[in-house]
Structure formats: C-alpha cells, structure tokens
Amino acid sequence: QVQLVESGGGLVQPGGSLRLSCAASGFTLDYYAIGWFRQAPGKEREGVSCISSSDGSTYYADSVKGRFTTSRDNAKNTVYLQMNSLKPEDTAVYYCAATGSSCGYEYDYWGQGTQVTVSS
16 A cells, blocks of 8 residues: 655744654655645645655755755655754645656655644
8 A cells, every 4th residue: 555654743842843754655765756745724735845766856945945954765765854943834734745757746645744833
C-alpha cells in the first residue's frame, strides 16, 4: 500500500523550531520529488518547499526562505522539513506530497497532514 505519513507537528512558541518528517511506505522516495505544502484555516493551500529527486535541489516559498530547510534521507525513505524561527503565520496543517516528475508538476501521492500551531 502506497502511503506518505507526516509527523512532528505540534504547538510551539514564536521563534521556536520543529522538524517535520514525511515517511514513505509502499514505494521508494529516491525517484520522487517531494513537496511540502500547508493550509491555514480559511486560506488556500500554499506550496512551502520542494526537494528534487535527481540532484537534491531545493526550492522555497519566499515566506519561509532562510527559515525552513528540506532534506531527504533515502536510506530511511524519509524527507524532512526543518522549521526555525517560527511565526504565528506559519500555523497550518502541513502536508507532504510525492511526484514522479519534477518539483512543480502534478503530485501523485499525498500524506494526511500534521498540525503546526505557533502561539504563545
């Protein structure tokens, strides 16, 4: 069964950090570009970052550039999103998704999401 499972969300104070994980089962992440998305209440889903399958190139939304870092550990079949200097506006449900094409193309598989809440 093909599955992506996010974990690592939670409640954190402004300025804090969280690391999200996206673990794959039923397929190998090596050949997929992995995107991170988020959706806040009442807002459209937003692309946060993407890491390519070929050379590990990374791409970030302007809103998170310099604060978020995505990486992959193919041996663990897992991709990570390290989030530092978190702000209240980062509060959202975060999703990972996999595409057999390149970053920015249609995604084939989606996780169920993990809640991130940034609040004092």
